[in-house]
Amino acid sequence: MMRRVLSVVGGICILTACATVETRLPVPSTSQLDIEAKNQETEAFARYLKMRKRLDNVSAPILAANAELCAKTRADFGIITHTKKTYPKHLRDAAARRLAAGDTHTVLFVRGGSAADTVGIKRGDVLIGDKDKPISATDKSFKNTDSLHIRRGGQDMHMSVKADQICDYAVVLKMSGAVNAYANGRAVIVTTAMMDFAVSDDELALIIGHELAHNTMRHVPKAVWNTVISGLATRTTRPFESEADYVGLYYMARAGYNLDGVEDFWRRLGVQYPKSIVREKTHPVTPQRLLAIRMTVAEVEAKRAADAELVPNYLPGKTPHYAK
Numbered sequence: 001m002m003r004r005v006l007s008v009v010g011g012i013c014i015l016t017a018c019a020t021v022e023t024r025l026p027v028p029s030t031s032q033l034d035i036e037a038k039n040q041e042t043e044a045f046a047r048y049l050k051m052r053k054r055l056d057n058v059s060a061p062i063l064a065a066n067a068e069l070c071a072k073t074r075a076d077f078g079i080i081t082h083t084k085k086t087y088p089k090h091l092r093d094a095a096a097r098r099l100a101a102g103d104t105h106t107v108l109f110v111r112g113g114s115a116a117d118t119v120g121i122k123r124g125d126v127l128i129g130d131k132d133k134p135i136s137a138t139d140k141s142f143k144n145t146d147s148l149h150i151r152r153g154g155q156d157m158h159m160s161v162k163a164d165q166i167c168d169y170a171v172v173l174k175m176s177g178a179v180n181a182y183a184n185g186r187a188v189i190v191t192t193a194m195m196d197f198a199v200s201d202d203e204l205a206l207i208i209g210h211e212l213a214h215n216t217m218r219h220v221p222k223a224v225w226n227t228v229i230s231g232l233a234t235r236t237t238r239p240f241e242s243e244a245d246y247v248g249l250y251y252m253a254r255a256g257y258n259l260d261g262v263e264d265f266w267r268r269l270g271v272q273y274p275k276s277i278v279r280e281k282t283h284p285v286t287p288q289r290l291l292a293i294r295m296t297v298a299e300v301e302a303k304r305a306a307d308a309e310l311v312p313n314y315l316p317g318k319t320p321h322y323a324k
């Protein structure tokens, strides 16, 4: 048995002579292998880039439309910057080859219609910070909100343009075959497999809204605190999941996304991947949950029809965290 495992894994043969194949197998040349490896890498890189762009395009309106409901906001010009290290290790060579990604942050995407787009910022431009040094678009030392300083072809340019204020949470793409999304208090993380599962942008917006709500409602520290107190996390995270459903639907609606497919999405996810969405095991997609979601959609639509402000209802005596 041991011999068989070893030979399967690495062709290592011990005790007996090596077992070998009996047919004449095709043997590609080294250069053919190199070309094929590069092609696969390029294709994987293009797929990754497309997903990042989609994630940014879908999350940007959510982060912007809910700025006044977020306790923390930051300036956003509509730019994503990158370096070689921005990418998962196996895509770094392709990033360098295809987009000249190096050690200095340069502009990767300019969102259509954003502040940066209106003044003609382009891929490859270098964003210059307050200390005359290249920076990333989300650099915390970047205080300027009414102009952009860039370097293009060795020439410095100053553009007068006002940044938007958006919720200060990153939305991150994670390479993973697990259909999953989660919040860690600072960022929303969506896996590549979840990006594939969320076929429409409305579905992706639903996921982002739900996870953003976990962050804004401070569920991560609260869940830790509850664990400390009760010693049993599963008992206390369930209401947080319901709250992320409730508040997340408002976030999504405020950004103009369509709520029609919300119930179907959760049901499909629950049926196919009962353990997706971290902490979801504490609450499968139960009838109770689906009905609560249906009631929330009705609540939001009624407010929309009445031209009322689209903000979650708070319990009597509770001040919204963003108003404190």
Ligand SMILES: [Zn+2]
Pocket (backbone or CB within 6 Å): 210, 214, 241, 244, 277, 278, 279
């Ligand atoms: Zn959740």
